[in-house]
Amino acid sequence: MQRIGVFVCWCGSNIAATVDVEAVSQALAKEPGVVFSTNYQYMCSQTGQDMIQSKIHEYNLSAVVICSCSPRMHEATFRRTCEKAGLNPYMVEIANIREQCSWIHKDRAEATEKAVILGRAAIAKVQLNAPLTAGTSPVTKRALVIGGGIAGIQTALDIADAGFEVDIVEKEPTIGGKMTQIDKTFPTLDCAACILTPKMVDCAQNEKITIYAYSEVEAVSGFVGSFRVKIRRKARYVKEDVCTGCGLCTEKCPQKKVPNAFNLGLDTRRAIYIPFAQAVPKVATIDADYCTMLRTGKCGVCSKVCEAGAIDYKQKDEVIEREYGAIVAATGYNPISLAQFDEFAYSQSPDVVSSLEFERLMNAAGPTGGTLLRPSDGTHPKTIVFVQCVGSRCDGAEKGKPYCSKICCMYTAKHAMLCREKYPDTDVYVFYIDVRTPGKNFDEFYRRAVEEYGVHYIKGMVGKVVPENGKLKVRASDLLDGRQLHIDADMVVLAAAIEPDKSARPLATMLTASMDTNDFFTEAHPKLRPVESPTAGIFLSGACQGPKDIPETVAQAGAAASKVIGLLSKDQLTCNPCVAAPNEMMCNGCSSCEKVCPYGAITYVDKEFRGPNRTTLIRRVAQVNPAVCQGCGACTVACPSGAMDLKGFSNRQIMAEVDAICL
Amino acid sequence: MSVNESFRPTIVAFCCNWCSYAGADLSGTNRLNYPANVKIIRIPCSCRLNPMFILRAFQRGADGVILCGCHPGDCHYTTGNYYARRRMTLLFSMLDYLGVERERTRVEWVSAAEGAKFAATMNEFVETVTKLGKNRRLEDLRCSK
Numbered sequence: 001m002q003r004i005g006v007f008v009c010w011c012g013s014n015i016a017a018t019v020d021v022e023a024v025s026q027a028l029a030k031e032p033g034v035v036f037s038t039n040y041q042y043m044c045s046q047t048g049q050d051m052i053q054s055k056i057h058e059y060n061l062s063a064v065v066i067c068s069c070s071p072r073m074h075e076a077t078f079r080r081t082c083e084k085a086g087l088n089p090y091m092v093e094i095a096n097i098r099e100q101c102s103w104i105h106k107d108r109a110e111a112t113e114k115a116v117i118l119g120r121a122a123i124a125k126v127q128l129n130a131p132l133t134a135g136t137s138p139v140t141k142r143a144l145v146i147g148g149g150i151a152g153i154q155t156a157l158d159i160a161d162a163g164f165e166v167d168i169v170e171k172e173p174t175i176g177g178k179m180t181q182i183d184k185t186f187p188t189l190d191c192a193a194c195i196l197t198p199k200m201v202d203c204a205q206n207e208k209i210t211i212y213a214y215s216e217v218e219a220v221s222g223f224v225g226s227f228r229v230k231i232r233r234k235a236r237y238v239k240e241d242v243c244t245g246c247g248l249c250t251e252k253c254p255q256k257k258v259p260n261a262f263n264l265g266l267d268t269r270r271a272i273y274i275p276f277a278q279a280v281p282k283v284a285t286i287d288a289d290y291c292t293m294l295r296t297g298k299c300g301v302c303s304k305v306c307e308a309g310a311i312d313y314k315q316k317d318e319v320i321e322r323e324y325g326a327i328v329a330a331t332g333y334n335p336i337s338l339a340q341f342d343e344f345a346y347s348q349s350p351d352v353v354s355s356l357e358f359e360r361l362m363n364a365a366g367p368t369g370g371t372l373l374r375p376s377d378g379t380h381p382k383t384i385v386f387v388q389c390v391g392s393r394c395d396g397a398e399k400g401k402p403y404c405s406k407i408c409c410m411y412t413a414k415h416a417m418l419c420r421e422k423y424p425d426t427d428v429y430v431f432y433i434d435v436r437t438p439g440k441n442f443d444e445f446y447r448r449a450v451e452e453y454g455v456h457y458i459k460g461m462v463g464k465v466v467p468e469n470g471k472l473k474v475r476a477s478d479l480l481d482g483r484q485l486h487i488d489a490d491m492v493v494l495a496a497a498i499e500p501d502k503s504a505r506p507l508a509t510m511l512t513a514s515m516d517t518n519d520f521f522t523e524a525h526p527k528l529r530p531v532e533s534p535t536a537g538i539f540l541s542g543a544c545q546g547p548k549d550i551p552e553t554v555a556q557a558g559a560a561a562s563k564v565i566g567l568l569s570k571d572q573l574t575c576n577p578c579v580a581a582p583n584e585m586m587c588n589g590c591s592s593c594e595k596v597c598p599y600g601a602i603t604y605v606d607k608e609f610r611g612p613n614r615t616t617l618i619r620r621v622a623q624v625n626p627a628v629c630q631g632c633g634a635c636t637v638a639c640p641s642g643a644m645d646l647k648g649f650s651n652r653q654i655m656a657e658v659d660a661i662c663l
Numbered sequence: 664m665s666v667n668e669s670f671r672p673t674i675v676a677f678c679c680n681w682c683s684y685a686g687a688d689l690s691g692t693n694r695l696n697y698p699a700n701v702k703i704i705r706i707p708c709s710c711r712l713n714p715m716f717i718l719r720a721f722q723r724g725a726d727g728v729i730l731c732g733c734h735p736g737d738c739h740y741t742t743g744n745y746y747a748r749r750r751m752t753l754l755f756s757m758l759d760y761l762g763v764e765r766e767r768t769r770v771e772w773v774s775a776a777e778g779a780k781f782a783a784t785m786n787e788f789v790e791t792v793t794k795l796g797k798n799r800r801l802e803d804l805r806c807s808k
Contacts, residue, residue, distance in 0.1 A: 070688045099691030100703050110699040117702060512739055516776040534681060535739065598741045632740035633711030637750065649707055655719050661702040662673055662723035
């Protein structure tokens, strides 16, 4: 029988307001094995923890039950507390009487009764707890960053700075991501390329960083400290180590009608291309969908003009396998498709553009060389209408996203300001639901657009855009004075909502990292662990975790890097001791457990057992590798003889909880 | 069996640590109410749920048992919830054969972000089981107080 101490937390008034904590601690004091029971205002505070430690000594406690917030919150805290007092950390059980009791029930009697039952279940479980010792596993001192945008670049640079090797996997032919397409950045209006491209070059030149551009992660196995990752290096049909990036092939290629994805299809490029002048690595790539040689076998112009002899039409995808200690997801975002927003005539008129397309039209390296021209006829637009929240904050609607995309208010203010600055004769209207500009110098920036640059901000949504005689007739309502507005615009710019990149969902499945309903990666704790995934060893950087602007992305990238550095600077990792273990006397070596194990942690060994009449029997029994087992418990249920059990969540423990709840 | 107004069923909810337990926490954080008769047992993964635990719960007087896990494809352990789904399908058809109403058991996928779904599911499940009344089919009267 254990000597159990019960500690009931008030959590200020969070628990004490709906649960009679005194009654709970008194009721639980009567449970078998309980030698001490008390309640306190803040159990997690220093005073509370000190009290737990002193009571462990005073009453010679062998197990502790804490009735408090969710174990997801403070289980680790209380385990450390008890460990310091000389108790095995796995002799602690938490009864969740906050998130799963006091916060959801209003009736005090009901909530108190439930808290007692939850405490009783924890006591019944802890009776059967056994001290567990965690094993260790080695750490591979290399990190993988998936995604080579500003988030991935910053994470990789910071990790490399601490002296660890980092690999960046980027699916596009160059690193740089969305930021390369942006012209100026808010709120300082410095040029995106000027602040990004030096970082890209730093990545390429840093000997600790390896860039796998035009590559994708294909499979991930293993666990924190030793992940094995298969990376598919897609065929560029150009030898990356031979190509000098001179660009001659991209001028001579006869296939000129390829939509230029970098400029969002606003102009064309050749079938062999370098996405933009500052690409890293600066290596040409053949677009197999358009290359005449690859499609028909006749052409070969690029091969003839290439002095370095880098063209290789027979190149195949290559799959390499590497080991990593930690993985950072930095897969970023994309604007949503606007095809479904018929009311804004996006598919009908080339003069209705998305904000990212507008960004290219304003960019000195863009299709128009930085002169703002209408895509339809190449004239200067005189009246420009910006529509915000296209697809953002559409709760309950069948199209669009329920969340705020966060960056649109600021970049729209930036676009409007830049238009007025470059072309003071243009009329600029911005239609908004709310202007949201929290952030350092953000609101000042927006007010400058309105007050100094004379941008017309109108609260209201645009109902319809009709292309007519080369103009765009915008129908909208001004919500503040209730007027209907008719504006003949030359150009309409839609601030499309942003969504996680399509590659994020399959990646999350490979990493066994969780995602929310909008396909953003979930963090381990929304406030206290914002850059870690709930899956150990997986970290999050940038907009794959939620909409973010560049300063926030860079901050988060640095935070993720510091977490990775913390992990990689350890030589050994403590494993989860709650792993499966077979009772060898009951195991008959049937292989049922091995078949269901997702980690291949189970092997079989022939062991000697004592048989009848002093004979020796050799039987095949299961053996679990505790460094590989993650403790899911699939094998415990598959085992037909009941030999396999999970430490910390044993059959008897769960049954004891069931009994305590039902009886 | 007639619906007894004062009858409060005993419901055991098994929640996987990674999705549904976090979802249950989220419904608490958002102060979404559901009846106090639902008591949650944390298990590492829905595949840890031995069918015996459900039988044990009914034997000890539970009126309904619900298993919540990560959505198919989202399992923290990759495949755990697929095993759980198959095992529960088998168990539920056996319970059906034994005369335990099909509505007393349920498998529901609740992600860590679906606090509202967790609360709604529990409300609805408690209502369903309350209408069914006390479970007497597998209850072992020797076990009760």
